[in-house]
Amino acid sequence: MKVTENVTPFTTFTRDEWAALRESYPMEVSAEEIDKLKGVNDVLNMEEIADIYLPLTRLIHLHAIASQELYRSRSIFLQNQEKKVPYIIGIAGSVAVGKSTLARVLHTLLSRWDRHPRVDLVTTDGFLYPNEELEKRGIMNKKGFPESYNVQALLEFLAALKSGKPQVEAPVYSHLTYDVLPEETQLVEQPDIVIIEGINVLQPPRRQVEEEEQEVAVSDYFDFSIYVDADEEDIFKWYVERFKKLRETAFRNPHSYFRKYADLNDEEAYDFAKDIWDRINHKNLTENIRPTKNRADLILRKGGHHLVNQIKMRKI
Numbered sequence: 001m002k003v004t005e006n007v008t009p010f011t012t013f014t015r016d017e018w019a020a021l022r023e024s025y026p027m028e029v030s031a032e033e034i035d036k037l038k039g040v041n042d043v044l045n046m047e048e049i050a051d052i053y054l055p056l057t058r059l060i061h062l063h064a065i066a067s068q069e070l071y072r073s074r075s076i077f078l079q080n081q082e083k084k085v086p087y088i089i090g091i092a093g094s095v096a097v098g099k100s101t102l103a104r105v106l107h108t109l110l111s112r113w114d115r116h117p118r119v120d121l122v123t124t125d126g127f128l129y130p131n132e133e134l135e136k137r138g139i140m141n142k143k144g145f146p147e148s149y150n151v152q153a154l155l156e157f158l159a160a161l162k163s164g165k166p167q168v169e170a171p172v173y174s175h176l177t178y179d180v181l182p183e184e185t186q187l188v189e190q191p192d193i194v195i196i197e198g199i200n201v202l203q204p205p206r207r208q209v210e211e212e213e214q215e216v217a218v219s220d221y222f223d224f225s226i227y228v229d230a231d232e233e234d235i236f237k238w239y240v241e242r243f244k245k246l247r248e249t250a251f252r253n254p255h256s257y258f259r260k261y262a263d264l265n266d267e268e269a270y271d272f273a274k275d276i277w278d279r280i281n282h283k284n285l286t287e288n289i290r291p292t293k294n295r296a297d298l299i300l301r302k303g304g305h306h307l308v309n310q311i312k313m314r315k316i
Contacts, residue, residue: 010299010312018311019051025058028112037108039101040249041242043306049105052300052308057109059298059313060089060224064193067223083164084190086120088221091197092292093228094285095144096239098306102228103197110193120191124198124218125173127154130180145284146200151218158196158221166190176250178257199284202227202292219295227296232285234304236277243273 013021029037029049038044064087075082089106093099103121111119127149134140134148142148153171160168169185188194196218202225205217219225230238247269251262264272293299301310 009294009314011315013311013313015051015309015311018055021055022050022058025054027054029108033108037101037104039098039104039242040245041096041238041306042098042101044101044105048307049109052311053102053105053109056298056300057106057113060106060110060193061113063087063224084192085164086161086191086194087223088158088161089193089195090201090219090222090225090296091195091228092199092202092225092289092296094230094235094289095199095281096242097228097230097235098302099197099199099228102226102300103195107195110195118191119193119195120186120188121195121197122157122170122186122188123173124149124154124196124201125175126171126180126186127151127157127198128173128180130182131178141280142284144199144280146203146288149200154218155216155221158218161188161194162221164190176253176256196222199289200292201225202295203288204292204295224298225296226298226300227293228300228302229293230302231304232282234302234306235285236274236282237304238306239277239281240270240273244269 027046027050031046034044034046034049067087071085072082091099091103091106100123103123107119107121111117128134128143129137129148129150131140134143139145139148157168157170166189168188170188172181172184172186173179174181201222202219203217205215205220244266246258247262247264250256251258253259256262261269261272297314299312300308301312303309
């Protein structure tokens with residue numbers, strides 16, 4: 001009996017194989033910049049930039065240029081006036097896995113290419129319902145779950161970007177106050193590339209009960225998507241380590257929502273972080289976030305030291 005090959009939509013690369021795809025793209029980031037880009041308890045160094053993120057930047061650059069040419073050709077075919085429409089990148093993955101660091105690195109590196117110097121970074125935290133609304137709905141303990149986001153507002157934001165609107169505003173979230181800032185917005189003005197970072201941005205469209213058609217999904221507006229992956233045990237470890245470090249930094253701010261946890265000892269901090277992980281973050285990861293992994297165009301797999309050791313790229 002003939003053994004069938006494992007069918008997969010992805011091509012898998014080792015770290016060394018991926019690093020070779022960088023070719024001659026120069027290193028244009030300093031050690032000081034790297035230190036500013038990495039998140040709390042994240043690992044980022046020159047080697048990671050060179051081996052992982054420079055090849056990724058080159059890939060996205062090629063995709064963005066091809067997308068722009070396709071858009072021009074379509075405008076000619078439709079006899080439409082060409083508008084500037086951004087190339088949109090979505091980044092998904094668990095809390096504490098390093099999404100924000102990846103987003104900041106891509107924001108920095110992509111903006112240094114000649115063909116797309118204007119790059120904006122928008123996090124979906126701003127599209128969370130305010131705490132008052134979450135309390136009213138009885139889902140404050142599900143903050144970060146798909147139902148805790150104003151998905152309609154996010155879809156309208158993305159639709160405005162893709163329609164070539166000159167100025168689009170996004171709401172802003174404060175990790176200090178742990179809430180949406182009601183009087184602040186982020187202005188996005190005709191960028192070449194927009195990076196959308198958030199744990200649940202790859203959620204599939206939901207089916208309306210009263211209708212047969214499915215809703216539009218956030219990811220329908222993405223030109224390229226990335227999922228940051230790691231073992232659950234490692235993510236939990238990173239989450240706890242980050243919580244402990246925040247006791248000595250952000251939690252010390254008198255305006256911090258988490259100020260009351262700044263004086264916890266190591267054992268108390270571990271117990272509290274584990275409780276949040278078990279009740280909220282782990283449940284969200286297994287039920288909502290991880291099931292969207294294979295919807296991404298690229299999966300970055302991290303090992304125990306927070307460094308990428310495998311890359312999966314969707315076949316074209």
